[in-house]
Amino acid sequence: MSSTTFRLIAGLIIGLIVGLIYGWVLRPVEYVDTAPDTLREDYRADYVLMVAEAYAGDGDLDLAQIRLAALGPQPPVDIVVEAIDYAVKQNFSRPDLETLNRLAIQLRSIPPSPEIGGP
Numbered sequence: 025m026s027s028t029t030f031r032l033i034a035g036l037i038i039g040l041i042v043g044l045i046y047g048w049v050l051r052p053v054e055y056v057d058t059a060p061d062t063l064r065e066d067y068r069a070d071y072v073l074m075v076a077e078a079y080a081g082d083g084d085l086d087l088a089q090i091r092l093a094a095l096g097p098q099p100p101v102d103i104v105v106e107a108i109d110y111a112v113k114q115n116f117s118r119p120d121l122e123t124l125n126r127l128a129i130q131l132r133s134i135p136p137s138p139e140i141g142g143p
Contacts, residue, residue, distance in 0.1 A: 059094065060094040060095050061094065061095050061096045063095075065110055066110070066114070068095060068106075068107065068110075069106075069107040069110040069111055069114070069116075071095065072092065072095070072103060072104055072106075072107035072124065073107065073111070073116070073120055073123065073124060075088050075091045075092055075127070076088070076104070076123045076124050076126070076127040077123055078091070079126075079127050079130070080123055080126065080127075085130055085131070085134070088100070088127060088130075088131075089131070092104065100131050101128060101131040101132055104124060104127055104128045104131060105128060107124060108121065108124045108125065108128060111124060
């Protein structure tokens with residue numbers, strides 16, 4: 025192997041190592057101000073629980089729906105049901121499950137909104 029090829033390969037390897045150390049150790053990616061719809065399932069369930077607790081405190085169902093809409097285009101009741109399923113699997117406390125259930129019951133009592141652009 026010629027000395028030029030050796031230097032090129034050595035330079036690439038050293039550059040790769042330095043780049044990985046810089047990117048993973050010295051300056052790793054920090055996510056800030058991310059949207060709630062990008063949350064992992066456990067954080068998503070915690071978010072829904074916080075919305076349910078806020079609803080239990082203020083009774084503002086419209087505000088709860090707005091907060092749940094940040095988690096995606098699904099109907100709010102479906103989001104809460106998914107959170108309840110996760111909470112049951114993860115053994116959330118009984119009061120937390122009751123809080124989530126109360127919100128789900130209230131959301132089910134709302135008639136579905138008509139589709140926009142329908143006949």
